[in-house]
Amino acid sequence: MLRVGKVGYINTLPLFYRLRGFYVVEGHPAELVKALRASDIDAGIVSSVEFFLNPADYWILPDVSISSRGEVKSVLLLSTKPVNRIKRIRITSRSLTSRYLLLYILKELYGVEAEEVTGNEDAFLTIGDQALSLRESYPHVLDLGEEWHRATGLPFVFALFLVRKDAPAERVSSLHRGIVNSVGAFMRDLREGKVRLPSGVDPSYFTRCIDYTLGEEHLRSLRRFFAFMERETGKPAPEVISLFRPE
Numbered sequence: 001m002l003r004v005g006k007v008g009y010i011n012t013l014p015l016f017y018r019l020r021g022f023y024v025v026e027g028h029p030a031e032l033v034k035a036l037r038a039s040d041i042d043a044g045i046v047s048s049v050e051f052f053l054n055p056a057d058y059w060i061l062p063d064v065s066i067s068s069r070g071e072v073k074s075v076l077l078l079s080t081k082p083v084n085r086i087k088r089i090r091i092t093s094r095s096l097t098s099r100y101l102l103l104y105i106l107k108e109l110y111g112v113e114a115e116e117v118t119g120n121e122d123a124f125l126t127i128g129d130q131a132l133s134l135r136e137s138y139p140h141v142l143d144l145g146e147e148w149h150r151a152t153g154l155p156f157v158f159a160l161f162l163v164r165k166d167a168p169a170e171r172v173s174s175l176h177r178g179i180v181n182s183v184g185a186f187m188r189d190l191r192e193g194k195v196r197l198p199s200g201v202d203p204s205y206f207t208r209c210i211d212y213t214l215g216e217e218h219l220r221s222l223r224r225f226f227a228f229m230e231r232e233t234g235k236p237a238p239e240v241i242s243l244f245r246p247e
Contacts, residue, residue, distance in 0.1 A: 001021070001022060001023045002022050002023070002042045002043060002167060002168070002171045002172070002174075002175055003022070003023045003025055003040070003041040003042045003043075004019075004022045004023065004024050004025065004041065004042065004043050004044060004175065005024075005025050005026075005027065005032035005035060005036060005041045005043065005044025005045065005046065006024050006025065006026050006027075006032075006044070006045065007026075007027070007028060007029055007032060007045055007046075007128075007159070008026045008027065008028065009074070009127075009128035009129055010074075010128075010129055010132070010197075010198065010201055010205075011066055011074060011128070011205075011206075011210050012045055012066070013186065013206075014182060014183045014186035014187065014206060014212055015045060015064070015066075015161075015179050015182060015183060015212070016182060017182045017183070017185060017186040017189075017195075018178075018181060018182040018185045018186070019178045019179060019182045020178065021174070021178065022175060022178070025040075025041050025044075028094045028128075029046055029047045029094050029095045029096075029097075029159070030047075030093060030094050030095070030096075032044045032045075032046050033046050033047060033050050033096075036050070036058075036162060036164065037054065037057075039164065039166075042163065042164050042167040042171075043061075043161065043162065043163040043164065043167060043172070043175060044161070044162060045066065045159050045160070045161050046159060046160065046162055047095050047096050047097035047098075047158070047159055048065075048097050048157045048158060048159060048160045048222060048225075049096040049097045049100060049229065050096070050160075050162060051160055051162060051222075051238065051241075052226050052229050052235075052237065052238060053235070055238035055240075055241075055242065056165075057164060057165060058162040058163060058164060058165060058242070059162070059163045059164075059165055059172070059242055059243065059244035060160050060161070060162060060163075060214075060241065060242060060243050060244065061160075061161035061162075061163060061172075061175070061176050061179065061214075061243075061244055062176070062214060062243045062244060062245075062246070063176075063180055063213060063214055063215075064160075064161045064176070064179050064180065064183070064212065064213075064214055065157050065158075065159060065160055065161070065211070065212065065213065065214040065218060066157075066158050066159040066210060066211075066212065067155045067156060067157045067158060067210070067211040067212075067213070067214070067218055067221075068145035068146075068149070068155060068156055068158070068209055068210060068211055069145075069149060069155045069211050070145060070146050070149045070209075071143050071145060071146040071208075071209055072143060072144065072145030072146065072156075072158070072209050072210070073131070073132060073135065073143065073145075073205060073209050074127060074128055074129070074131045074132050074205075074209070074210075075095075075098050075101070075125075075127050075131060075143070075144045075145060075158065076125070076126055076127075076131045076134075076135055076141055076142065076143055076144065077089070077102060077105075077123050077124070077125050077141070077142035077144065078123060078124055078126060078131075078134060078135070078137070078138040078140070078141055078142075079122060079123030079124075079138060079139075079140040079141075079142070080122060080123070080138065080139065080140065081122050081123065081140060082140055083106070083110050083112060083123075083140065083142055084110060084112060085122070086106075086112060086114050086122045086123045087114055087115060087122055088114060088115050088117045088120065088121045088122045088123075089102075089114045089115070089116055089117065089121055089122065089123050089124065089125065090116075090117055090118060090119065090121040090123075090124035090125070091116055091124070091125045092124075092125050092126060092127055094127060094128075095127050095158075097158055097159070098125060098127050098144065098158070099125065100225075100228070100229055100232065101144050101148065101156065101158075101225070102125050102144060103232065104148075104225070104228050105142070105144060105147045105148070105151075108151070108228070109147060109151055123140075132200075132201070132205075133200070144156070145158075145209075148221075152221065152224060154217055154218075154220060154221035154224065155211055155217055155218055155221055156221060156225070157214070157218050157221055157222050157225070160214075161179065163175070163244060172244055172246075173246045176244065176246045177246070183212050186206075187206070187207070190203055190206060190207070219241055222241060223237070223241070226238065
């Protein structure tokens, strides 16, 4: 049975809503990346930076991502100061993609180079359910998805469904069909009021903030982000973004 990694955040709910026939392993993004690299899982919804780092190891499932086309609400820089006065930032270790996106926004859009700290910070980067719950508690909120879209006009791809290239192709095809169908079923049930969401989660989060598709615009956005990653890390960006071709 194919082992599939699931980030335990509310934004992954549509991907797994009706998914059956797979062994699902939950964890935060950094844990799942480690498991995928070690072959402890065969596939998973993980930070898009992982493909940049190890492109030869993975296929990307087509048609599927966790992206945003503007405000995302769940990837935020929360601060007690305006962005141009931030000197010290605490950054979550749970998602490399969000970390590098923040660096892009601070450097390229605001000309800010802040020190990364573990305490006594001016601002901190938070993601997932924590970001959704804390956004109203700070006077200054920078929504990273919104900032990227404002600067580029493109969606931002926070997570990709990566599959190890040694996974059985027929099971990967089944996984692809299952996820696409799951997202479709979730959206239909959400429109009809059949989905029971956790307290405080607005249905519009799934319809207006999170984009679960992966099209040409998304791929252009990935290439643009990966070019920034290349400048930051010195590692060459992938020449090819390898999409799995379902049977």
